Amino acid sequence: MAAVLALGVCLASNTAQATGVGLSGVFGSRAVIVTDDDRLHTLRVGQATADGIRLVSVGADSAVVEIGGVRRMLRLGERVVSAASEGTAQRVMIEGDSQGHFLAQGSVNGASMRFLVDTGATAVSMGAADARRAGIDFRQGRQVYSQTANGVAPIWIVKLNSVRLGGIELAGVDAAIHEGDMPVVLLGMSFLNRMQMSQEGSRLILERRY
Known part of the structure; x- marks a missing residue:
């Protein structure tokens, strides 16, 4: 798989105050920062976004960032990014494996798929064989090229009619279809950025935001 797996990141979609920057989740030395345009940035301590927001430190439910030379403490739960819709929220719980990976059975366009949660993947990523099983004529999509371990390879950007995980x-x-086959479908940020995510022990909880 060409994508770099950034697994086990624990998310909970919230924002902070005045600056429009918030803390969406923490895990180990990583934090997921939400900017005022609702974009998610997974940072390690010392890393910065393109806008210059640098992650200084991470706590159990907080993080310190530096913005324009000023340090600010961000805490989970200060302000919700997107309110849940009325009624019972759609929620899925995934048990992590012995390596901390979150795998779950779901479907794409009604075809059964094995998902691997991957916050390092920009979009849902799948191989050509899985795309065909889902009835996707991916070669009609937009062709781009990606650098892989085996060199530059073509991928096709398409829209999936349906992605289902449990009751969500x-x-x-958005999806990226790879010319070769892949052992699992990477459940990337084009799906995950519409979720509120949190972790309880070894379980990852996804709750639909919108």
Whole structure:
């Protein structure tokens, strides 16, 4: 798999105050920072976003960032990014494996798929064989090229009609289709950025935000 797996990141979609920067989740030395345009940035301590927001330190439910030379403490739960819709929220719980990976059975366009949660993947990523099983004519999509361990390879950017995980189903999800086959479908940020995510012990909890 060409994508770099950034697994086990624990998310909970919240923002901070005045600056429009918030803490979406923490795990170990990583934090997921939300900017005022609702974009998510997974940072290690010492890393910075393109806008210059640098992660200084991470706590159990907080993080310190530096913005324009000023340090600010961010805490989970200060302000919700997107309110849940009325009624019972759609929620899925995934048990982590012995390596901390979160694998779950779901479907794409009604075809059964094995998902691997991957916050390092920009979009849902899948191999050509899985795309065909889902009835995707991916060669009609937009072709781009990606650097892989085996050199430059073509991928096709498409919209998925349906991505389902447990009781959560999203429509119009961006996906990257790889020419070769992949052992699992990477459940990337085009799906995950519409979730509120948190971790309880070895379990990852996804709750639909919108």
